[in-house]
Amino acid sequence: MPDIAHLDLAPPDDGSRSRIDVHHHFCAPEWLEWAEGQGLAHRKALPPWARWDAAAALDLMDRAGIATAVLKPMLPARYATSAQLREATAITLRAAAEVADAHPGRFAFHAPLFLDDPEVARWALRSGLDELGAVGVNVTANYGGIYLGDPSYDPLFAELDERSAVVDTHPHNLPGVGLAGGTPPGAGPGAGGGPGPNAGPGAGHGPGPGGGPGAVAVPGIPHFLCDFLLDTTRAALNMIHKGTLDRFPNLSVILPHAGGFLPHIATRVQAFAGALTPPVDPAMVRDHLLRFYYDTAGPMSPAGTLLAMASPDRILFGSDWPACPSEMVADIALPALADDPALTPAHQRAINRDNAVRLMPALAASAPAPVRA
DSSP states (O other): OOOGGGSOOOOOOOSTTSEEEEEEEEOOHHHHHHHHHTTSOOGGGSOGGGSOOHHHHHHHHHHHTEEEEEEEEOOOSOOSSHHHHHHHHHHHHHHHHHHHHHSTTTEEEEEEOOTTSHHHHHHHHIIIIIIIOOSEEEEESEETTEETTOGGGHHHHHHHHHTTOEEEEEOOOOTTOOGGGOOOTTSOSSTTSOOOSSOSOOTTSOSGGGOOTTOOOOTTOOHHHHHHHHHHHHHHHHHHHTTHHHHSTTOEEEESGGGTTHHHHHHHHHHTGGGSSSOOOHHHHHHHHHHSEEEOTTTOOOTHHHHHHSOGGGEEOOOOBTTSOHHHIIIIIHHHHHTOTTOOHHHHHIIIIIHHHHHSGGGGGOOOOOOOO
């Protein structure tokens, strides 16, 4: 009979005190001050998520057991010129790097890319990845109705592929959806809800995903609630259709909000793969589903459907703070994730931390979050 006194009865470590959050929105205070001076934004008109504060971020992180947050930069304005866009991006990148340096192990960051301005995007990826230590790049699902996967983005994706880059995506308003949804002028899209990473198109490229004539919205239903999920689904399907992960096999693409609607319609997409123009082999659909990464921001639906279509080693924790308020993260999203019947303790540990460390090894230096009383 084993010696009970020497048995290890401690519960398995599920990573809930050392989470890595890959979906933490960051609107740099330095950018906001600059944008106000340029007449591009008005502090009082911007929603609360555009006023990022380090103390509030750390408070939420400590409450939620988040060891490290990967900042998703937001630049919620519309820029008149490429030079103005580059300055906005430079200010944001410097601010993100300074936050990471000021709080060792607690923050990392992605470099924001405006794919509709290739010159600025190419400069930003080199500055962010090669000089400032960004752990990946952040892109929007569509720019002016041109979705990820489009061949026009291939030169930039080739540079990212050479670096084996992590490409973090985020939805936006659907093309043709503009201020009819209730977004204040200067605030970018979102209708008061979750923002896109850049929240506005680049310089001189038309209305972009944030606006335009003929805007269509459902009164009283903010765009982020369902349109954002469709935007992600469209981008993912376009990448499947164009064979993006085959053409750029070194990329690691993260789909937010558990892939939007994609896991829920995966069987439908495979069944109708031949209806695409040109047709796609259903096996290619399945292959890409297994190669994407997915974050839990949302809060995420029960994981059973996602796990039926994706590998558990491709799911990453995401809070969506501050687009999701602290109370929603702490009182709804975290309990739902912890109590999800589809997730084993091993799944929990992988989602909370291990998958992110494997994807972005620089995050291994993070330490457990302080225990809050």
